[in-house]
Amino acid sequence: MLTNAMTVDVEDYFQVSAFEPYIAREQWEQWxxxxxxxxxxxxxxxxxxxxKATFxxxxxxxxxxxxxxxRxxxxxxxxxxxxxxxxxxxxQTPVEFRADVARTKALLEDLGGVAILGYRAASYSIGAGNLWALAELEQAGxxxxxxxxxIRHDLYGMPEAPRFAFHPENAPALLEVPVTTVTAFGKTLPCGxxxxxxxxxxxxxxxxLRRVNQRDGQSGLFYFHPWEIDPEQPRQPGVNLKTWVRHYLNLHRMEGRLRSLLRDFRWNRMDRVFLSAK
Ligand SMILES: [Zn+2]
Structure with missing residues (x-):
């Protein structure tokens, strides 16, 4: 049985990209x-x-x-x-991005006392138009x-990218591990x-996920957010239907489903699944 990578994007409910039109960064402290x-x-x-998981x-x-x-x-x-x-x-411009990834790496290393090897862009926002960011990440260590x-999506996506871990041409020392997708019915569908x-x-x-493990013979990754197990979170009024569905649908079911997922598959940290294996 292959081991998959369990990941959590540690951010609060008011920080998600879908709420950007409603909540300015300067207002974050008020929530x-x-x-x-x-x-x-x-x-x-x-x-x-x-x-064990990656946060x-x-x-x-x-x-x-x-x-x-x-903790x-x-x-x-x-x-x-x-x-x-x-x-x-x-x-972000390349200069802004360079400063952001260096600052965050140093801050986390300082607080956690461990080397920071992995990065995930907000809303999977690296794609065909900004592959320079991968070289910046490699440079930053x-x-x-x-x-x-x-996949194709309105907020993110690079449908022509490889579906599984690869070394980018412009950043050969870096491993990019795309979010897991499944191919079925002639389509590539998200399943991470x-x-x-x-x-x-x-x-x-x-x-x-089983199909990815068995048919593709690849480890997958799964991601979720702390606010997804929190049906009691304050509701943002006035959001459009699409955003409402993406953010609020089935929050009360999430914890039970997660429990099943943790039980039904084998899981480990990103670095252990992807860096040591290949
Ligand atoms: Zn995020």
């Missing part, structure tokens, strides 16, 4: 933070199931919750970078990135988590 409480619940769940953490969150960063490391999980303030790479979504996991029945998600 009650729930990320530490929710991430602690995830850490409890992982401990109960004996799963792609925002610098903004790490600065405000150093005890959480220490992630102390319990044997991998600490990795999700950038400082969840700014999509498509909205990251060993891998998990920032490309090899996010809103899809809440939308699809669990059996379908389970079938898709």
């Amino acid at each position: 009650p933070r729930r990320v530490e409480h929710n991430t602690n619940r995830i850490l409890d769940l992982f401990a109960e199931c004996g799963v 792609f953490t925002l610098g903004w969150v790490a600065e405000r919750h150093p005890a959480l960063v220490r 992630i490391v102390a319990e044997g999980h991998e600490l990795a970078s999700h950038g400082y303030a969840h700014i999509r790479v498509t909205q 990251y060993r891998y990135s998990s920032s490309i979504y090899p 988590g996010g809103g899809w996991f809440r939308l699809w029945p669990y059996a379908l998600s389970c079938w898709a």
